[in-house]
Every structure is written in structure tokens, then in C-alpha cells.
Amino acid sequence: EKRIGILTSGGDCAGLNAVIRAAVHRAAHHGWEIVGIEDGTQGLLQRPVRYVTLDRNMVDGNMMRQGGTILGTTNKGDPFAYPMADGSRKDRSAEIIGGLRELGVDALIGIGGDGSMAILRKLAAIGGIKLIGIPKTIDNDLGVTETSVGFDTAVAVATEALDRLQPTAASHDRVMVLEVMGRDAGHIALSAGIAGGADVILLPEIAWSVQGIAAKIRRIQQAGRNFALVVVSEAVKTMEGAAAQQQFTDGQKRYGGIGNYVGHLIAEATGAETRVTVLGHVQRGCPPSYRDRLLASAFGVKAVDLIAEGKSDRLLAWSNRQVIDVPIEEAIKTYAAVDVDSTLVQTARGLGIYLGD
Numbered sequence: 001e002k003r004i005g006i007l008t009s010g011g012d013c014a015g016l017n018a019v020i021r022a023a024v025h026r027a028a029h030h031g032w033e034i035v036g037i038e039d040g041t042q043g044l045l046q047r048p049v050r051y052v053t054l055d056r057n058m059v060d061g062n063m064m065r066q067g068g069t070i071l072g073t074t075n076k077g078d079p080f081a082y083p084m085a086d087g088s089r090k091d092r093s094a095e096i097i098g099g100l101r102e103l104g105v106d107a108l109i110g111i112g113g114d115g116s117m118a119i120l121r122k123l124a125a126i127g128g129i130k131l132i133g134i135p136k137t138i139d140n141d142l143g144v145t146e147t148s149v150g151f152d153t154a155v156a157v158a159t160e161a162l163d164r165l166q167p168t169a170a171s172h173d174r175v176m177v178l179e180v181m182g183r184d185a186g187h188i189a190l191s192a193g194i195a196g197g198a199d200v201i202l203l204p205e206i207a208w209s210v211q212g213i214a215a216k217i218r219r220i221q222q223a224g225r226n227f228a229l230v231v232v233s234e235a236v237k238t239m240e241g242a243a244a245q246q247q248f249t250d251g252q253k254r255y256g257g258i259g260n261y262v263g264h265l266i267a268e269a270t271g272a273e274t275r276v277t278v279l280g281h282v283q284r285g286c287p288p289s290y291r292d293r294l295l296a297s298a299f300g301v302k303a304v305d306l307i308a309e310g311k312s313d314r315l316l317a318w319s320n321r322q323v324i325d326v327p328i329e330e331a332i333k334t335y336a337a338v339d340v341d342s343t344l345v346q347t348a349r350g351l352g353i354y355l356g357d
């Protein structure tokens with residue numbers, strides 16, 4: 001009989017529990033036991049190792065619907081250079097591998113982003129344990145997969161936020177700025193901005209100007225509409241050289257973040273009454289969308305099946321309507337920002353949304 005370990009690592013997102021549930025169901029089909037490691041690699045550092053045996057009864061019912069991760073997660077840092085209380089760094093990888101041995105797992109399913117995958121594959125290789133990775137991130141910045149667990153839900157939340165901002169914007173003749181997550185990539189902003197009917201979408205990948213935004217808002221006003229919706233990615237830059245970037249960064253500090261600063265710049269340039277909403281972690285902690293449930297279920301089942309086939313060091317990806325598996329090492333090199341020539345960028349421009357000059 002096989003024993004499979006499963007853990008979640010890095011920031012949480014919607015759909016993690018749905019992956020765990022699917023893997024448990026599939027493992028039961030093969031007659032295998034599956035143990036959930038608590039708090040990512042943290043659980044493996046402690047003695048006794050912190051884990052929970054997962055069975056079908058435990059994961060039935062409400063679990064697929066719940067946001068977060070029942071196992072807990074961590075992004076405390078690299079176990080090969082673990083941050084210690086005194087500020088020093090220590091290689092604690094042997095303790096983690098010892099933890100995996102103590103658990104007696106033959107294979108590990110790691111649900112995480114590229115950073116977690118890079119660490120897990122090193123640990124698995126040293127420990128001689130099979131590893132299958134499942135990509136999750138609301139940022140959707142892994143090029144190998146068309147979508148990652150959590151992205152669709154985050155976009156749905158941001159879209160709903162725009163649905164809710166539009167009536168209040170219209171009632172008060174205001175410019176509403178919505179700051180969304182996405183780390184260094186503008187995928188959430190672009191998708192939610194189009195779906196939520198934004199007038200302006202600012203992405204880290206496309207150069208923009210306050211004058212450009214102001215001109216767009218003027219055109220809207222001249223056409224007889226007195227409100228506007230602006231979506232700003234959290235990592236927006238100026239791209240106008242080092243001095244301008246410094247000023248921009250200082251401005252963000254002064255005004256309490258990128259959304260607030262952009263809101264200030266727009267108010268200054270247009271005279272429009274402006275309000276700012278910073279969506280934050282609301283984009284992560286909610287029931288997964290149906291698409292994330294499907295993706296998570298497909299990934300969870302496939303991960304167990306690949307273990308059954310004896311495969312290891314593979315990351316699952318969604319490609320052309322199906323789940324594929326690719327070498328983890330190559331997959332994590334495929335960082336993907338927004339492609340400025342992509343259909344979605346062209347669509348946004350085609351709709352008259354201001355993205356840049």
C-alpha cells in the first residue's frame with residue numbers, strides 16, 4: 001500500500017481544498033492512504049511531524065466549497081536558507097526530509113507557486129520521494145499553464161467589485177479606482193477590467209500617463225457620462241526613467257499605496273471627485289468559482305494517477321482543454337507577464353479602454 005503526502009505552500013487562494021478533496025477521492029480509488037501535512041514544510045520541521053490522515057468522509061460535504069486551505073500554508077521561506085529568530089539563515093532541509101521519512105510517504109503532491117515548486121523538487125530529489133506539483137496562484141503568472149488554481153475566482157471577485165462600484169460611481173459622478181492584486185503581472189487587472197467594464201486599466205506591462213487617463217476621462221465626460229471606473233494593478237510602474245520611478249515610488253508611500261496614489265493623481269489632473277478601493281485579500285479567501293473547482297478537481301485526480309504511473313518531478317498544467325504534465329524544472333522558468341500583443345490586450349484597446357498611450 002502506498003502513502004501519499006499532500007501539502008499546500010505559499011499564499012492561499014480559492015480552490016486549494018478542492019484539489020485536496022479530489023486527490024483524496026482518487027487515492028481511495030487506488031486503495032492508498034493520503035496524509036495532509038500541516039502548514040506546508042513547517043509541519044515537517046516539527047517533531048512529531050504535524051499531519052492529518054485524510055479520508056473520504058473527512059473531505060466530503062462542504063470542503064470543495066471552502067476557501068483557504070484546511071491544511072494551513074506558509075511562505076516562511078526557503079528551508080535551505082531558513083530565516084532564524086536571530087536574523088541568521090540556516091539550512092534545515094535535512095530536518096524536512098527527515099520529517100517526510102518519519103511520515104513514510106512514497107510520494108508527495110505539492111500545491112504551490114513557482115517558488116514553492118523550486119524548493120519542493122530539491123527536497124524530493126534529496127529525499128528520494130516522488131513529487132507531483134499542482135500550480136496555484138491568483139496571479140496566473142506561470143506560462144506553462146493557461147490558468148492556475150485561484151485565478152478565475154480572484155478575477156470573479158474583482159469583476160464583482162466593479163459591478164458594485166459602478167452604481168455608486170454613477171450616482172455620485174465619481175471616478176472609482178480599484179486596486180487589484182497580481183504581484184508583478186497584470187493578469188487579474190486586465191481580465192477583471194474588461195469583464196467589469198472599466199474605462200482605464202493600468203498594468204505593470206504597459207506604459208501609461210496621467211495625461212492619457214485624464215484625456216480618456218474628458219472624452220467620457222464630453223460624451224455625457226460623469227463617472228469612470230479605473231483598475232490599477234498593485235505593481236504598476238511609470239516606465240519613464242529612474243527619476244520618475246523614484247518620484248512615483250515616493251508618491252505611493254506618501255499616499256498609502258498605488259491605488260491611493262493613482263487616485264490622487266487622477267483627482268489632481270481632472271478635478272473629478274475620486275474614491276479608491278483596495279481589494280486586497282478579499283480576492284483570495286472565498287468559495288472557488290466553478291472553473292476553479294473544475295481545474296482543482298482535474299489536477300487532484302491527475303496528480304494521483306501520475307503517481308500510479310510511477311511519474312515524478314512533473315507539474316500539472318491546463319493546456320488546450322486538458323491537463324498535461326511537464327517537467328517542474330522547465331515549467332517554473334516560464335514566468336508569464338501580460339503579453340502586450342495578446343487577444344485580451346487587443347480586446348481592451350478595441351473596446352476603447354485606456355491602457356497606455
Ligand code: F6P
Pocket residue numbers: 011137138139181182183234284
Ligand atoms: O501571489 C499572490 C498574492 O496574493 C499577490 O497577488 C500579492 O501581491 C501577494 O500574494 C500578497 O501577499 P501576502 O498574502 O503575503 O500579503
